[in-house]
Amino acid sequence: SWVYSVSFKHLYQIEIPSVTSVFSVQYPYLPVVDCIYFNGIRLHVESHQHLVSATRGSSVTLPCHYRYEPEPTEPRRTRVKWSWLPANTITSNEAFPLETEVMVAMGNRHRSYGSFRGRVRLRRSAPGDMSLVINELQLNDTGRYRCEVIDGLEDESVTVELEMRGVVFPYNSPKGRYHLNFFGARQVCLDQDATLATLEQLLTAWEDGLDWCNAGWLADGTVQYPITVPRHGCGGRSLAPGLRSYGQKHRLLHRYDAFCFSAAIKGDVYYLSYPGMLNFTEAAQVCATDGGQVAKVGQLYAAWQLKGLDRCDAGWLADGSVRYPIRKPRANCGPKQPGVRSFGFPAPHRKFGVYCYK
Structure with a gap:
C-alpha cells in the first residue's frame, strides 16, 4: 500500500504510524512525490470453505478469519464489513454489480441492515474470527457473500457462496x-x-x-x-x-x-384421508377443518424430494392443479422414474383427493 503527498514548492514527509521508510523522487519542473511504505505487516483474510450449503429455516455460518504476518505487538483497530450479491441478480452490462450491506462491525459495535437485521451476528470464537452467522435462513438469502476486513488504508476480502438445498x-x-x-x-x-x-x-x-x-x-x-x-x-x-x-x-x-x-419446509405435507373424492372448494374446506391449508406446488415438491413423500393418489393443490408424488416407481403410478406426476389444471368441479399443508 502507498501513500502519496505532492508539493510544488519543496520536498516534505508525512508522519504516519507504522511507517518505517520513506523515499523521495524529485524531477525538475514536476511535483514532488513522497512514496511511503507500510512497515511490512501484512493483513491476510481467509476462508476455509468457499461454498456453504444449508436448508431454509436453519442457521448457517459463513467462515472468515483474518491474521497479520508477522503478528503485531500492539492491538490494531480493524473493521469488518459483510456484503451480499443475491443469487437472483439479473445480469446487466455493469462490470461490478452492486452488493448489499449485511453487517458492519468494529470492536463491540455492530450494525445489520435490511432483511438481515436481527438475524445476523459475528461468531468471534477465536481472535481474528469474523465468521458470519445467519439465523432463520430464507429462500432469497442465497448468493455470494463478501467478508472485507479493513485496517486503516489496508483492506483484504474473501467471498463465500451460500446455496440452499x-x-x-x-x-x-x-x-x-x-x-x-x-x-x-x-x-x-x-x-x-x-x-x-x-x-x-x-x-x-x-x-x-x-x-x-x-x-x-x-x-x-x-x-x-x-x-x-x-x-x-x-x-x-x-x-x-x-x-x-x-x-x-x-x-x-x-x-x-x-x-x-x-427448499425445505418447516411443516408437513400430507394426503388427507377422507371418505369420497372432493371438488376444489370442498378440498379447501376439509384442509381448513383439519387445521391446515391446501398445499402449494413448491411445498409438495419439497416434501417429495427432501422428506421422501410417496403417494399414488392424485390430489388438489392450492393453484388448482392436481398432482401426486412418487419416490418408488411402481405399477399404475406413472412412468418408471421418480417424480411429481401432474394431471394439469382440471375443472374445479372434478373430484380428486387433496394434499394439505400444516
Missing part, C-alpha cells in the same frame, strides 16, 4: 404453455412457496436427471431448459445433453414457462 421444478400457467413473462414467472414461483431458480440450481437439477423440453425463465433473466436425452424438437438429436439456452430475453414482452426452486 432444495428442488427445481418446471411450472406453467393454468392457461397453458408459454404464457409467462419474466415478472409473471417470478410471481407464480412466489405464489407456490418458491423462487425463480438460478442457473446453478438448474444445472444441479440437470445433473440429477431433470429432463424438460419446455423453455423457462431463470432468476438472471435468461431462458433455458435441461435435456438429458437428446431428441427431435428439443434441440435435435445431434446436440449433446445439457442446458439449452435462448439467452437473455425481453423480460416484459417475451413469454415462456418458469423454473422454480423450493
